Amino acid sequence: MLSADFCPTIEIKMATTARSPIPARRKLRIALWIIASLLIIVILAVVAGSYWFYRTAKAALPQLDGSISVAAGVTAPVLIERDAHGVPHITAASVTDLLFAQGYVTAQDRLWQMDVSRRFGLGELAEILGPGLLKSDKRHRYLQLKLTAERAISVLPERDRGFLEAYTRGVNAFIDTHRDNLPVEFRVLRYSPRPWTPLDSVIVGINISESLSTSFPGEHTRENIQAKLAPELAADLYPNSSWRDRPPSSLPREQQFIQQQFIPSEENTSPEHNEQQSLNAGDPLDSDLCDTCIAGSNNWVVSGAHTASGKPLLSNDMHLNHSIPNVWYEVHLKSGTYDVAGVSFPGFPFVIAGHNERIAWGMTNLGPDVQDLFIENFNGTGEYETPAGWRKPDLRHEVIKVKGSPDVSFDVAVTRHGPVISDLIPGEPRKLALQWTIYDPHALAFDFYDLGLAKNWQEFRSAISTFGGATQNIVYADVDGHIGYQAAGFIPVRASGTGALPVPGNDDTHEWTGYVPFDKLPSVYDPASGVIATANGRVAPDEYPYLLSNEWGSPFRTERIYKVLETPKKFSSGDMLALQMDDYSEFDRLCANHFVYAIDHSKRSSPAAHKAADLMRGWDGHTGQNSVATTLTVLSRRKLWRMMLEPKLGAQWEDYAWFDSSVAMEKLLRLKPQRWVPPSYASFDDLLAAAVDAAITDPVNTSAHGKDISQWQWGKFSRVDIEHPIVGSVPMLKSLPHSEQIVGPGDHPQSGNGSLTVKAAGKTFGASERMTTDFSDLDASTLNIVVGESGQIFSTHYDDHWPVWYEGKTFSLPFSESSVSKAAKHKLTLTP
Helix, strand or coil, rough: CCCCCCHHHHHHHHHHHHCCCCCHHHHHHHHHHHHHHHHHHHHHHHHHHHHHHHHHHHHCCCCEEEEECCHHHHCCCCEEEECCCCCEECCCCCCCHHHHHHHHHHHHHHHHHHHHHHHHHHHCCCCCCCCHHHHHHHHCCEEECHHHHHHHCCCCHHHHHHHHHHHHHHHHHHHHHHCCCCCHHHHHHHCCCCCCCCCHHHHHHHHHHHHCCCCHHHHHHHHHHCCCCHHHHHHCCCCCCCCCCCCCCCCCCCCCHHHHHHCCCHHHHHHHHCCCCCCCCCCCCCCCCCCCCCCCCEEECCHHHCCCCCCCEEEEEEEECCCCCCEEEEEEEEECEEEEEECCCCCCCCCEECCCCCCEEEEEECCCCEEEEECCEEECCCCCEEEEEECEEEEEEEEECCCCCCEEEEEEEECCCCEEEEEHHHCCCCCCEEEEHHHCHHHHCCHHHHHHHHHHHHHHHHHHHHHHCCCCCEEEEEECCCCCEEEECCCCCCCCCCCCEEEECCCCCCEEEEEHHHHHEEEEECCCEEEEEEECCCCCCCCCCCCCCCCCCCCCHHHHHHHHHCCCEEHHHHHHHHHHHHCHHHHHHHHHHHHHHHHHHCCCCCCCCCHHHHHCCCCCCCCCCCCHHHHHHHHHHHHHHHHHHHHHHHHHHHCCCCHHHHHHHHHHHHHHHHCCCCCCCCCCHHHCCCHHHHHHHHHHHHHHHHCCCCHHHHHHHHHEEECCCCCHCHHHHHHHCCCHHHCCCCECCCCCCCCCCCCCEECCEECCCCEEECCCCCHCCCCEECCCCCCCCCCCCCCHHHHHHHEEEEEECCCCCCHHHHCCCCCEEECC
């Protein structure tokens, strides 16, 4: 033990030692040693982490060859043959064995996606991803999607419930035998999936319905905007029809009629403008106003009279949000007379769009108004008013688990119309209840089995007559040469009103009285023209007696498709792909012509604006990556919207969004109403010229792309960006060589312009698949998705579709037994 006398001596010596200077070279050596040590530690950590990630991801890759015993899962061996693109072709002795295998195989490739999809709908993402997903979870708890799924299952026929249970057993057979080598995302996030259930499959279907049918935020926004505008101004912004509309049952319009009625008059245009034709619109990315950001879809069918083979061709490219893995999973299912190939939803059985040996079908969203907001009148005791008196709402207690944070709990009040969702709308003081068709369990049926069995038009229509979920435009073709179109889904009939804006809920004035009967929905069979196309535009003819939609899509894309298909040409499947990649934008061309004319005639046009006009002048309307005219037109139109809307709406101008906004703009450009010209401009032409000037001098644009507008190629502005939601956020993985094979394709330039060119082109959305069924040879039919069949990182099929999708190519999809066998690269048998 040290004495007290000894301690000061030590202190003095230490102080003396501390005063000794350290040589500069030694300091440098120490600093370099520390830096090198830290660098080595970092490198070792990166190497170790990368090695762990690689080994973990590789260990999770599924078995593709040989045999796997699934005990009581199947009653007879099931053959799974995968082609060169990873597409499984499944052959089973019974439908239940087939669906078991579909569930098993889909889980092999997409288990983490399936788990996230169900958690998304159930409002359980924050449990694994933390507080950042709490907003999404709250939304889905308020929408009561779990309860909705439970009610839907409770009324399912026994046969259909059995289908879901067979699929569920297959998913769980994979989970139970792979707990030790689950996909790497589970390991990174440190959780394990619970068993799959039939309810989870229904939730997957509901998720799609939500993404395609949600209109209540737009209805609420429209109410706020219209409250600030005179009626004629609101009518300008919210059109719901156009002279360009082409419902499937309508006859082609005469070009002479179009020219006489709708080309701007001589006093408002130039000879150059008269020579231009008019058709599509643009997709602003990172813009002031995203006037074409809503994703759409295309489908069309042509009879043998228009094809080189003399047999029908049917094409479909559904425009949905991009993701890794892709929203679709290609699959070929065969058991007895059930023999169907096409795309499926991971987590849901059967094929959604595709073909069997006799018929083919493809879908686009019809876009009906299936949601209404009701303003409920609550009293001080928590009751709400009904025609029969005051009533207590049902209260649903919700508890959300949040990773790393306390649970979040709240109650959801449910009235006779539906859940009160006011908390989902910032600043909304009223109690707004949401009525939605999916809350009727009978309106949430998914009968894809009978659709896959259909052999002719009559059986096809019968199969989709009870179709629930998001209402669809479905085109049809068969081996006998027939073509057709049928709208399918549940669309409410209202006692009064349109449902476009919130309405009082304390009486029955606006109640739903039923649904549009299936046999009254738009339909056409073997039209004389031999051509049918839909692209989210209006499908109801002028004399149609029911209200279907308050917000049809822009007509430009539909018009372009018809214009191409009605040319005197014999088409091949290659021509169908070329049309799916078509980047012609008639609406942008129309806008460019108006900007050019305005600059030429305005006395206030700047020299810079005249240079822009020269770059837009004579443009052919194609929105290629190198097109400068596209960039100038789209940016100028964004500025024009702002300059018209902001003086009238203030900051709320940014909230304006309308699927038919291109129709609104076309009318404003043609008529040039003074009511939209701000006081600081003498004429509409001055306003247009100023919009161009504002676009080309915007510091955001000039700082990013330079002041030389002749170098503003469209590909610098129009991008597509696809990354894995988890690994794409890890800088270490993004820095690795060939990181696109891990995190996804990343950011790339693209042609096309939003949802208004046939080739959909948004930063986060586009064609989710491209399909053409060729009835001259079903083995020559083509189908590809965006990135790859597998969601398993390091799988050869994780990203092998990407180059083909990006370059506008495709794959053939073998269908006949001999072609499937010949194309097989892997063969796996599931045995009892």
